[in-house]
Amino acid sequence: MPKLTTPISDEEIRSLKAGDTVYLNGIIVTGRDAAHKFMIEHFIKKPVQPDEQELYDDLKELLDGGVIYHCGPVVKTHDDGSYSFVAAGPTTSIREEVYQADVIRHFNLKGVIGKGGMGGNTLKACAEQPAVYLHAIGGAASYIAQSVKEVLGVYKLEFGVPEAMWVIRVEDFPVVVTMDSHGTSLHDTIQAQSKEVLVGLIS
Amino acid sequence: MDYKTLDLTDQFVELIRRAATQLPADMRQGLHQAKGNEAPGSAAEGALDTILLNVDIAEKNSTPICQDTGTPIFEVKYPVGVSTRKLADQIRAAAAAATKNNYLRPNAVDSLTGKNSGDNTGEDFPTMHFHEWDEDAIHVDLLLKGGGCENVSTQYKLPDGDLGAGRDLEGVRRVVLDAVYQAQGRGCGPAVLGVAIGGDRGSGYLKSKQQLFRQLDDTNPDPQLAALEERIFEEANQMGIGPMGFGGNTTALGVKIAAQHRLPASYFVSVAYMCWANRRASMDIQLGGEEVEVSYA
CATH class of the missing domain: 3.30.360 (Dihydrodipicolinate Reductase; domain 2)
Structure with missing residues (x-):
């Protein structure tokens, strides 16, 4: 099976097509509702404030050519203060649609992992950047947690465990490309097909 | 004591x-059967494979x-x-x-x-x-x-002109199929659909959720509702949305319907969409x- 390792090159992204299964490796960052709202309001729409410069610089480096994961994990804190992921499946991505395209462009993201797919703005940003949307298997939280080999750190823990930005190293994290950098969204295709069936069933 | x-x-x-x-035994069995109905090598089969593997790991490790x-x-x-x-x-x-x-x-x-x-x-x-x-x-x-499946759960007020859904079981069938279409892959299907006909907005949603406690293979004691459950189950699976919305033959694992008394003025259909992890x-x-x-x- 094809593997992808962060940081990911544009060539690798362009070679991916909607429907491909890939195994993701390397360092990625979790971020969901609070994190996306925060990045837009504090870094993208406004100049970075001095007390948040360090966080911004860290994220810039982590996300450049990198991947953000829509995930609110269950996390175990060990006696020595270190963390490990107990359960870590994807959360529904469409809630980030209003933010995602700007975040992809600003941080030079190459991939967004989540579930349920995203909309037209994100698909457009994927084509331009280029980047891809990677669909993890919703609910497969214990399985995916096993591919999280290490928790390297956490930002914005004050958002709560699910909403914090966890920096993790993954090995062979299985995902399906459902939105590629060529303008194809598997979600749009399935939606159109199912609409035809629905119309047939209720007309 | x-x-x-x-x-x-x-x-x-x-x-x-x-x-x-x-995961309860009936849900596991439903997922196993679903896997057998998907094309070998398809994304749908892969998703169900991962789901079943995950269920085993969670039980073995006592993790969510x-x-x-x-x-x-x-x-x-x-x-x-x-x-x-x-x-x-x-x-x-x-x-x-x-x-x-x-x-x-x-x-x-x-x-x-x-x-x-x-x-x-x-x-x-x-x-x-x-x-x-x-x-x-x-x-x-x-x-x-x-929360993902809760967000795609929904409530209809019949009649619904856009869907041609009147205040009868045919109307119920139409809106429940629409709910499945609207959800696409966002509710982590294949789904179990809990449906309540009637009630008010509050009691209807509650009743629809309570249907999710039923065993997948039980039979509704009301023959009309049993027939409707069977029909919606088959038709939902014709829609091709599939596990995770990847496309495929398994969009629903079960449909469970109950009816409540309602006000003369109201005819609600409440749909509790439940993810595969029921x-x-x-x-x-x-x-x-x-x-x-x-x-x-």
Whole structure:
């Protein structure tokens, strides 16, 4: 099976097509509702404030050519203060649609992992950047947690465990490309097909 | 030991652990069957493979099947004389303990401040309903309902002109199929659909959720509803949305419908969309002398 390792090159992204299964490796960052709202309001729409410069610089480096994961994990804190992921499946991505395209462009993201797919703005940003949307298997939280080999750190823990930005190293994290950098969204295709069936069933 | 001094906190923690980490046998069987219906090598088959593997890992390691451990919904049947106030306190204590043990993710957020309480307790959290009954025993059903599928759950007010849905079972069929279409892959299907016909907006949603406690292979005692369940099940699976919305033959694993009385003016159809991780567990408590007899299912 094809593997992808962060940081990911544009060539690798362009070679991916909607429907491909890939195994993701390397360092990625979790971020969901609070994190996306925060990045837009504090870094993208406004100049970075001095007390948040360090966080911004860290994220810039982590996300450049990198991947953000829509995930609110269950996390175990060990006696020595270190963390490990107990359960870590994807959360529904469409809630980030209003933010995602700007975040992809600003941080030079190459991939967004989540579930349920995203909309037209994100698909457009994927084509331009280029980047891809990677669909993890919703609910497969214990399985995916096993591919999280290490928790390297956490930002914005004050958002709560699910909403914090966890920096993790993954090995062979299985995902399906459902939105590629060529303008194809598997979600749009399935939606159109199912609409035809629905119309047939209720007309 | 009597019901007055009974403390079931530990038993509630174990019930939560089982619900969060062990998928019920009928759901597993449904997923296995679904896998056999998908094309070899398809994304749908791959998704079901991963799901089944995940279910095994979660049970073996006693870790949550899904990280979104959802809203815990407790339905408690209790004998005359039991204090539901005490049982509620014990359930809250158990939710906090289960969070500490990582069986539950901290999942209760203050809607005004945005602050996570950190222990799955808060205003009206967890959800609990108490029902007095004639048995000299306590029976508890627990459902963990995740947020992704809750967000695609929905309610229709019939008639619905756009869908050509009138105030009859044909209208119900139309809106439930529309709900499946609207959800696409966002509710982590294949789904179990709990449906309530009638009621008001509140009681309808509650009734629709309560249908999710039913076994996948049970038969509705009402022949009309049984036939409707069967038909919607087959038609939902013709839609091709598939596991995770990847496309495929399995969009629903089950359809469970109940009817309630309604006001003459209202005809609601409430649809509780449940993800494949239909996490339910139950326990029975009986007092035998000094011992508390407990069994889980």
